[in-house]
Amino acid sequence: MTGNMTNAQSQEGLLVHGLTVSYGKREILHGISLDNMRPGRVTALLGPNGSGKSTFLRAVAGLTASKGEVVLKGRNLATLPVGERARIGAYLPQSLPPEVHLQVLEAVMVARRAGEGVSAECALSEAMEVLEGLGIADLALRYLDELSGGQRQLVGLAQALVRKPELLLLDEPLSALDLRYQFAVMEAVRRETQARGIVTLLVVHDLNIALQRADDVVYMREGRLIGQGVVMDVTTPDILADVYGVRTRLEVCPRGLPHVLVDGVVEDSSEEEQRY
Ligand SMILES: Nc1ncnc2c1ncn2[C@@H]1O[C@H](COP(=O)(O)OP(=O)(O)O)[C@@H](O)[C@H]1O
Ligand SMILES: [Mg+2]
CATH class of the missing domain: 3.40.50.300 (P-loop containing nucleotide triphosphate hydrolases)
Structure with a gap:
């Protein structure tokens, strides 16, 4: 073990x-x-x-x-x-992926076949599998140029995953x-x-x-x-102050999930240094 x-x-x-x-x-x-x-x-x-x-x-x-x-x-x-x-x-x-006049399924199949000798049949089933996994199988026959930005972003992700x-x-x-x-x-x-x-x-x-x-x-x-x-x-609050310049609290909700609350911005530390 x-x-x-x-x-x-x-x-x-x-x-x-x-x-x-x-x-x-x-x-x-x-x-x-x-x-x-x-x-x-x-x-x-x-x-x-x-x-x-x-x-x-x-x-x-x-x-x-x-x-x-x-x-x-x-x-x-x-x-x-x-x-x-x-x-x-x-x-x-x-x-976002461009608004080209191409069906979603075609776009994902093209991504799968790029540079590789994959049969159309194989590319089709793998493309559908990825679309199903992302919950967008219903978009398969729609055209990219008629989708919302969010939907196109999901197609872009499908194109990445299918490879x-x-x-x-x-x-x-x-x-x-x-x-x-x-x-x-x-x-x-x-x-x-x-x-x-x-x-x-x-x-x-x-x-x-x-x-x-x-x-x-x-x-x-x-x-x-x-x-x-x-x-x-x-x-940690320290690293978040360093990275974003904000004051934060990290809490855990009753279901055990962590979340961050932003309370404000960190005072300019260079000014503080000058005061001391
Ligand atoms: N093609 C580019 N030519 C010149 N400067 C660039 C180019 N792309 C990004 N930058 C500069 O590089 C810095 C980092 O940008 P970027 O990587 O896009 O940051 P982020 O994704 O974290 O917002 C920025 O100052 C940006 O202006
Ligand atoms: Mg960026």
Whole structure:
């Protein structure tokens, strides 16, 4: 038993070392290194607007030039052919899938078949399976350009999942969704992550969703890592003050779910220092 635990804990997932990104002369990510993110776990990436979350995901996906190393299960992703890297890691951008005149089912099938010799029959059944898992099978024959933003975001997620990635990078996948779909999507992401042993990293803004639905968290501020680890171990009023500049209380509801209450903003500490 103990042996298994140790095995699971040391199971190699995603490692990031010294990831640095610059746009022109401006350095945006300042050498971010992250401990092993294990397969089967959902990590929420949190931080204020402009802290570099999207840049980080894009750099891990290999879509932005960067320095440093990104290693997935022992493979340095930078050394893989572009097609192989794209197959291993699925990235869902913050922007919504385009309003093209294509049926949902077709769009998901195309994503499944991209770069791989999968039969149409096989792609069809796998696409339907993913749509069912996300609770949007009823949209299969609708056209993307007649869907709401939230519905299109779900189709984007279906396109990412259908490719059976080993690494799933989701940039604000909940932002256009109503409460019911936010819950459904987080459950689907968790289920797929666990069932397929995916390393999942997603940007969310709602701290309570992260507290209740993610396994681990990564906190960023101004292009730097502030904290990483199991959600409830790392999330403290101190770290939230540091990351967001807010005063908070963390409470546990009668059903055992943690939630955060924001009481106000932190006083400017530089002024305080000057007073002493
Ligand atoms: N293509 C780009 N060119 C220049 N600067 C960019 C570009 N994309 C993002 N930035 C800058 O990088 C910083 C981090 O942005 P981003 O990664 O989008 O943050 P977040 O996703 O946390 O809101 C911001 O200051 C933003 O203005
Ligand atoms: Mg962003």
